[in-house]
Amino acid sequence: MAEKRRLLRFTRTERAVHWVHATAFLVLLATGLALYLPSLAELIGRRPLLKDIHVYTAVAWAVAIVAVVLAGDRRSLGRTLREIDVFDRDDRDWLRGRKAPQGRFNAGQKLNAAITVAFAILFAVSGAFLWLGERDTRFRFAQTILIHDWLTQISLVLFLGHLYLAVIHPSTRHALNGMTRGWVDAEWAERHHPKWSRGVPPETR
Amino acid sequence: MTAPEADPRPYGRRAFLALLAGGVSSFAWALPASRIFSPVTSGLSQLFANVLPVGGWRIYTISGSMPVFDPTSWTLTVDGLVERPVTLTYDDLEKLPAAEQVSTFHCVTGWTVRNVRWRGIRLRHILDLAGPLRSAHALRFVSSEHPYEDSLTMEQALLPDVMLALELDGSPLSRPHGAPLRLVIPEMYGYKGVKWLERIEVVAQQPTGFWENLGYDQDAWVGKSNGYG
Numbered sequence: 524m525a526e527k528r529r530l531l532r533f534t535r536t537e538r539a540v541h542w543v544h545a546t547a548f549l550v551l552l553a554t555g556l557a558l559y560l561p562s563l564a565e566l567i568g569r570r571p572l573l574k575d576i577h578v579y580t581a582v583a584w585a586v587a588i589v590a591v592v593l594a595g596d597r598r599s600l601g602r603t604l605r606e607i608d609v610f611d612r613d614d615r616d617w618l619r620g621r622k623a624p625q626g627r628f629n630a631g632q633k634l635n636a637a638i639t640v641a642f643a644i645l646f647a648v649s650g651a652f653l654w655l656g657e658r659d660t661r662f663r664f665a666q667t668i669l670i671h672d673w674l675t676q677i678s679l680v681l682f683l684g685h686l687y688l689a690v691i692h693p694s695t696r697h698a699l700n701g702m703t704r705g706w707v708d709a710e711w712a713e714r715h716h717p718k719w720s721r722g723v724p725p726e727t728r
Numbered sequence: 729m730t731a732p733e734a735d736p737r738p739y740g741r742r743a744f745l746a747l748l749a750g751g752v753s754s755f756a757w758a759l760p761a762s763r764i765f766s767p768v769t770s771g772l773s774q775l776f777a778n779v780l781p782v783g784g785w786r787i788y789t790i791s792g793s794m795p796v797f798d799p800t801s802w803t804l805t806v807d808g809l810v811e812r813p814v815t816l817t818y819d820d821l822e823k824l825p826a827a828e829q830v831s832t833f834h835c836v837t838g839w840t841v842r843n844v845r846w847r848g849i850r851l852r853h854i855l856d857l858a859g860p861l862r863s864a865h866a867l868r869f870v871s872s873e874h875p876y877e878d879s880l881t882m883e884q885a886l887l888p889d890v891m892l893a894l895e896l897d898g899s900p901l902s903r904p905h906g907a908p909l910r911l912v913i914p915e916m917y918g919y920k921g922v923k924w925l926e927r928i929e930v931v932a933q934q935p936t937g938f939w940e941n942l943g944y945d946q947d948a949w950v951g952k953s954n955g956y957g
Contacts, residue, residue: 660955
């Protein structure tokens with residue numbers, strides 16, 4: 524049987540950034556919900572412990588992201604940033620719901636990445652104000668908790684959509700392979716990301 | 729590789745920067761916006777009651793688990809600088825003259841619940857039972873969620889809408905809300921409203937409470953303390 528052709532979609536550094544962020548997001552979401560929802564708060568209790576886990580996970584997230592960037596393959600991260608930034612005519616057509624060939628990231632993935640990074644910063648800023656405000660009235664603003672909540676609610680919707688496309692939706696879930704092992708099927712790439720797959724030298728393993 | 733007809737545009741960074749600007753500027757517009765939407769969200773909060781805290785309550789605790797109310801053994805003690813220390817059971821409290829009020833609950837962390845219907849006993853009735861001595865100037869409220877406690881001056885405690893609440897919105901206080909008894913003082917932020925109240929000690933000098941020890945204001949007037957106003 525002929526070996527299937529595979530293409531390397533994500534470098535180890537790119538995957539490390541993704542999984543550091545994903546792990547932190549899940550821990551923060553779980554502890555955050557237990558702090559936020561009255562029914563869960565009653566069920567679980569242990570508020571001081573959950574608060575500590577929440578805050579220290581946020582700190583660990585920031586440290587880990589910086590560590591991966593410093594120790595990893597920054598050229599591949601730079602390339603990713605440029606690809607996310609640039610929307611060509613096909614990307615704009617794709618966003619309007621037309622069929623248009625896509626690169627390594629489709630336009631939706633690019634938008635999702637931009638939102639994720641912006642939200643991470645906004646979460647960190649509002650979270651820092653919440654933490655500081657409990658200790659010093661100069662950092663206490665009535666709207667901080669509201670903003671942190673809104674970010675959570677929007678992120679939850681985006682996360683569920685992301686999870687659906689990556690794990691459940693039959694035609695897109697192969698993409699998960701790219702994020703776990705790095706490579707994707709060349710045929711699949713040809714269907715979903717033709718502008719990218721035609722440009723990469725095939726890497727068979 | 730990009731042909732001129734591909735017309736590349738930096739939408740990625742624009743989306744990122746726009747979101748960042750929107751998020752940072754929301755420190756200016758989040759409150760007015762939430763007020764516009766509050767009829768919707770408070771309606772939702774009544775629908776989902778305890779499931780989603782949309783425009784509703786959040787439950788803050790300081791210990792591993794919330795105290796459990798046992799009606800057969802629970803008591804409220806009023807002691808300290810009083811003529812006759814009293815110990816009241818839940819039945820005793822239910823027999824005292826009840827009062828009702830609708831007031832707004834403000835939390836120092838920024839959320840508010842409007843039109844909360846409380847039913848309970850005026851604090852001054854309870855104090856009259858024990859008879860504070862002339863040397864009494866403050867009250868120390870002790871929660872069975874140790875080491876939570878807070879205090880009021882006698883003057884603050886005698887404000888007309890200060891209440892020891894047994895019911896919230898028509899039903900007995902639930903466990904997260906401090907069953908069976910909590911202090912309500914609508915003029916002040918919620919951290920003054922000690923939940924799971926088990927003891928009122930009448931004292932000469934006002935002690936500092938749990939959050940005051942962590943930097944919160946002793947007088948928690950809504951809008952005029954803790955950095956607001």
